[in-house]
Every structure is written in structure tokens, then in C-alpha cells.
Amino acid sequence: MYEFEFTRPASVAEAVAALNAEEAQALGGGQTLIPTLKQRLAMPTTLVSLSGVAEMQGIGLQDDGQLVIGGATTHAEVASGAVGTYPALAALAGQIGDPAVRNRGTLGGSLANNDPAACYPAAALGSGATIVTNTREIPADEYFQGMFTTALEEGEIVVSVKFPVPEAANYQKFVQPASRFAMVGVFAARFADGVRVAVTGASEEGVFRWTDAEAALASSFTPDAISALSVDPDGMIGDIHGTKAYRAHLVNVMTRRAVAAAV
Amino acid sequence: MxxxxxxxxxxxxxxxxxxxxxxxxxxxxxxxxxxxxxxxxxxxxxxxxxxxxxxxxxxxxxxxxxxxxxxxxxxxxQAAADGTLNTIQAAFQEHHGLQCGFCTPGMVMSAAALLKDNPKPSEAEIRHYLEGNLCRCTGYHNIVKAIMAASGQDVSAIAAE
CATH class of the missing domain: 3.10.20.30 (Beta-grasp domain)
Structure with a gap:
């Protein structure tokens, strides 16, 4: 790692101020950023840890029924803390990485990084969540802007995320066995007013909504409703782990599994 | 600094x-x-x-x-001040849960974390929990066996090879 200053503010306001420094970088749980720093793929002058910000911790149910989770809440905390309120989200969090990684990695860190194969982007987009930053509220549909790209401005922090809780939902992850990331992961959610299907791991554009499937599932929320549908392999990720056509095929398979499990 | x-x-x-x-x-x-x-x-x-x-x-x-x-x-x-191994360490020794020993500190600490949350894990739960701990010697069977034994469970059914 290149040398950097380390600071651990206690409030969002202090963190925002610290991130004003030139080449400052926010640190969530560090499960992606620290390996990246070790490879010298990033060289911040200041690392601003968000782990000491109490107001970014925890899980709570709002009066309007939305589940609010602090940006610095770890995957392990969501896996155990959201079981009663949003089981599909808890199950997703419990499948990220391995137990030790889940004890450090955070919701905000995952969403800010927006790895094209990460699990949380599928949950946020599939739930129609709202990403709450220190300056504004961003709907998930506007937040994800392609691989490793989000609507976040320089120095903007994911303070919390508001998840509408669906009537039924499920996440199906086809694990890439070496990395534990999703080869393809599908989050399907049925709400009173419609269905959302978000796909991670598959597209060169990062997480996306499979709108054809959403429309078909809105009239019949069954695996058979999408049997005849397919996504275009063009634009899918093709690499040594799987071809474009293979990932496109998996999108349909994992969506049907998610719907079957959510019913 | x-x-x-x-x-x-x-x-x-x-x-x-x-x-x-x-x-x-x-x-x-x-x-x-x-x-x-x-x-x-x-x-x-x-x-x-x-x-x-x-x-x-x-x-x-x-x-x-x-x-x-x-x-x-x-x-x-993990061991007592006089060097007496704790239950998990003793079970690793008893059930040959290590060969070169390089991964063992992490295995023992992960096992301790697992048993704290889940005092009687199933074999499948142990194997799943250890997915972030790699061992290139044992093939995991005896590690799983040691953790089952440390949790006071019967280990006779676990593959021995």
C-alpha cells in the first residue's frame, strides 16, 4: 500500500469535512478497498473510515413500513437483524463473501463500489430502494449507472438505504466458486403494485432490471410465466468463467428459481 | 505515526x-x-x-x-496460561485436524466464532462456515470432524479419509 493518512470521524458531518481533502477516500468495511490498496490500484492521501459513525449504524422499521439500514451496517448485522422484517434481504446479506468478510463489509460500501457482480445492488434495485446520502435521496433506478459507477458525487456518503418491503421476494445467486461473487444473481420481488426483477453479475452495464420478465410476472407470478423469455446475450459479460450466452441463459434460470422460491 | x-x-x-x-x-x-x-x-x-x-x-x-x-x-x-489446549485445539490434535498447520490458527479462530453462535452445528453448517478458510493439506474432513467433536457431537459418521 502507498502511504496515507487515516482518520476515523464520529459523525457524518465530520466525515464529509474530512472527505473534502484532496484525494481523500471513504473507507467502509474495507473488504474491497483494502485489497485494492494493497495492489496499489488506488492511492488516496487520506482514508476516511466510516466505521466510527454511530448514526450510520443499525436497522430500523419506519412508520411507512420501509426498512432503513445504516450505510455502515455490516452484512452480518443485516443477515441476522433483518430476518424478521425482510427475510429475502437478510438471506442475500448472509450469502455475501464468507463469515469473516460479512463481519466487516458494509451495505454502504457495497453500494458505493457497485461491483458488477456484487449482491447488494440487486437487492437495492430489485426492492426499488432509496439511497440516502449526506445531501439527498436517490432512487435506486437513478443510482446505478454502470460498472463501478453510481450517481454519487465526489465525497458524497451513503448514510442509509430505505428498502420498501415486498409481499414476497427471493434472491438466487449462482456463485462463482473462487470469488464467491455472483456469476449471475437475480433478486425478484412482488409488490402490491407490480414486480421488480434485478440482475447482477451478468451485464457489462452492471446491475439491471429485466423489464420483460417484470411485465410477464406482474400478470402471473410463476416461473412458467417467463419460460419463453430470454435476455439478449449481446451486452452480457463473457469471460473465462462463462460465455455471454451462458450468462444470458442463467438469467432466465435464476429468475425462475427466485420466483419459485418467493411464491 | x-x-x-x-x-x-x-x-x-x-x-x-x-x-x-x-x-x-x-x-x-x-x-x-x-x-x-x-x-x-x-x-x-x-x-x-x-x-x-x-x-x-x-x-x-x-x-x-x-x-x-x-x-x-x-x-x-486460546490455550490456558499453563499451555493446556482449549477444547477446539485439543479436538484438532485428537482428530488430526491439521497437517502442515499453517491454516490452523485461522481454522481454530473461525471454529471458535462458529461455536459461539451455533454450539451444535451440523456437518453442512461447519463446512459452509469454513468457506473463507482454506486448507491445502487435509481435505477438510478431519477439520470438520474436530469441530464436531469440540461441540460434543458424535463424529463417527464423518468421512475419515
């Missing part, structure tokens, strides 16, 4: 570290506690697993300064 203070295996520990100093480097190089190993240094192998405030973490993927004020537990604190 910044001063960092934490509790390691119940004793106060402090030292001067850089912002980029990893927790594992602080343990091994500043405190001289080399029981915690660095295997891959890419946060995949789990040889560096320690507990921070009771939770298993990969100490090669956490900065020392992030552990300011924390309670850290390492492999050195």
Missing part, C-alpha cells in the same frame, strides 16, 4: 503505527505475536482470522487503527 491502543487476549497493547499498517502486521510485527498467519494476503485464505469485539475478521483486511479500543482475540490466547 499514530498511537493505537487495544486489548489483545485480555491484556492492554499499544504501539505506533502508520495509517496503512494492517491489524495482522501490528499483531505480528509490533507485538511479536506471530501465531496469526498471513497466507494469501488477499483476504481469501483465512489464515489471519482473529476476533475483534467477538467477531471473526480477516486481520489482513483490516487496518490496525480500525481496531482502536477494540477487544482482539488471537490464537495465542
Amino acid at each position: 499514530t498511537k493505537v491502543t487495544m486489548t489483545v487476549n485480555g491484556k492492554a497493547a499499544s504501539g505506533e503505527v502508520e495509517g496503512r499498517t494492517l491489524l495482522v502486521s501490528f499483531l505480528r510485527e509490533t507485538l511479536g505475536m506471530t501465531g496469526t498467519h498471513v497466507g494469501c494476503d488477499t483476504s481469501q485464505c483465512g489464515a489471519c482470522v482473529v476476533h475483534v469485539d467477538g467477531k471473526a475478521v480477516k486481520s489482513c483486511a483490516m487496518l490496525a487503527l480500525e481496531a482502536e479500543g477494540a477487544e482482539v482475540a488471537t490464537i495465542e490466547g
Whole structure:
């Protein structure tokens, strides 16, 4: 790692101020950023840890029924803390990485990084969540802007995320066995007013909504409703782990599994 | 350099570290506690697993300064002061849960974290929990057996090879 200053503010306001420094970088749980720093793929002058910000911790149910989770809440905390309120989200969090990684990695860190194969982007987009930053509220549909790209401005922090809780939902992850990331992961959610299907791991554009499937599932929320549908392999990720056509095929398979499990 | 203070295996520990100093480097190089190993240094192998405030973490993927004020537990604190192995360590010995031993500190610390949350895990739960701890010698069977035995369960049905 290149040398950097380390600071651990206690409030969002202090963190925002610290991130004003030139080449400052926010640190969530560090499960992606620290390996990246070790490879010298990033060289911040200041690392601003968000782990000491109490107001970014925890899980709570709002009066309007939305589940609010602090940006610095770890995957392990969501896996155990959201079981009663949003089981599909808890199950997703419990499948990220391995137990030790889940004890450090955070919701905000995952969403800010927006790895094209990460699990949380599928949950946020599939739930129609709202990403709450220190300056504004961003709907998930506007937040994800392609691989490793989000609507976040320089120095903007994911303070919390508001998840509408669906009537039924499920996440199906086809694990890439070496990395534990999703080869393809599908989050399907049925709400009173419609269905959302978000796909991670598959597209060169990062997480996306499979709108054809959403429309078909809105009239019949069954695996058979999408049997005849397919996504275009063009634009899918093709690499040594799987071809474009293979990932496109998996999108349909994992969506049907998610719907079957959510019913 | 910044001063960092934490509790390691119940004793106060402090030292001067850089912002980029990893927790594992602080343990091994500043405190001289080399029981915690660095295997891959890419946060995949789990040889560096320690507990921070009771939770298993990969100490090669956490900065020392992030552990300011924390309670850290390492492999050195597992046996009793007179060297008597704890239940998990004794079970690893009894059931041949190690060969070269390099991954063992992380295996024991992960096993301890698992049994704290889940005192009677099934074989499948143990295998799943250990997905972030790699062993290139044993093929895992005897590690799983040792953890089953440490949790007071029958191990006769687990594959022995």
C-alpha cells in the first residue's frame, strides 16, 4: 500500500469535512478497498473510515413500513437483524463473501463500489430502494449507472438505504466458486403494485432490471410465466468463467428459481 | 505515526503505527505475536482470522487503527496460561485436524466464532462456515470432524479419509 493518512470521524458531518481533502477516500468495511490498496490500484492521501459513525449504524422499521439500514451496517448485522422484517434481504446479506468478510463489509460500501457482480445492488434495485446520502435521496433506478459507477458525487456518503418491503421476494445467486461473487444473481420481488426483477453479475452495464420478465410476472407470478423469455446475450459479460450466452441463459434460470422460491 | 491502543487476549497493547499498517502486521510485527498467519494476503485464505469485539475478521483486511479500543482475540490466547489446549485445539490434535498447520490458527479462530453462535452445528453448517478458510493439506474432513467433536457431537459418521 502507498502511504496515507487515516482518520476515523464520529459523525457524518465530520466525515464529509474530512472527505473534502484532496484525494481523500471513504473507507467502509474495507473488504474491497483494502485489497485494492494493497495492489496499489488506488492511492488516496487520506482514508476516511466510516466505521466510527454511530448514526450510520443499525436497522430500523419506519412508520411507512420501509426498512432503513445504516450505510455502515455490516452484512452480518443485516443477515441476522433483518430476518424478521425482510427475510429475502437478510438471506442475500448472509450469502455475501464468507463469515469473516460479512463481519466487516458494509451495505454502504457495497453500494458505493457497485461491483458488477456484487449482491447488494440487486437487492437495492430489485426492492426499488432509496439511497440516502449526506445531501439527498436517490432512487435506486437513478443510482446505478454502470460498472463501478453510481450517481454519487465526489465525497458524497451513503448514510442509509430505505428498502420498501415486498409481499414476497427471493434472491438466487449462482456463485462463482473462487470469488464467491455472483456469476449471475437475480433478486425478484412482488409488490402490491407490480414486480421488480434485478440482475447482477451478468451485464457489462452492471446491475439491471429485466423489464420483460417484470411485465410477464406482474400478470402471473410463476416461473412458467417467463419460460419463453430470454435476455439478449449481446451486452452480457463473457469471460473465462462463462460465455455471454451462458450468462444470458442463467438469467432466465435464476429468475425462475427466485420466483419459485418467493411464491 | 499514530498511537493505537487495544486489548489483545485480555491484556492492554499499544504501539505506533502508520495509517496503512494492517491489524495482522501490528499483531505480528509490533507485538511479536506471530501465531496469526498471513497466507494469501488477499483476504481469501483465512489464515489471519482473529476476533475483534467477538467477531471473526480477516486481520489482513483490516487496518490496525480500525481496531482502536477494540477487544482482539488471537490464537495465542486460546490455550490456558499453563499451555493446556482449549477444547477446539485439543479436538484438532485428537482428530488430526491439521497437517502442515499453517491454516490452523485461522481454522481454530473461525471454529471458535462458529461455536459461539451455533454450539451444535451440523456437518453442512461447519463446512459452509469454513468457506473463507482454506486448507491445502487435509481435505477438510478431519477439520470438520474436530469441530464436531469440540461441540460434543458424535463424529463417527464423518468421512475419515
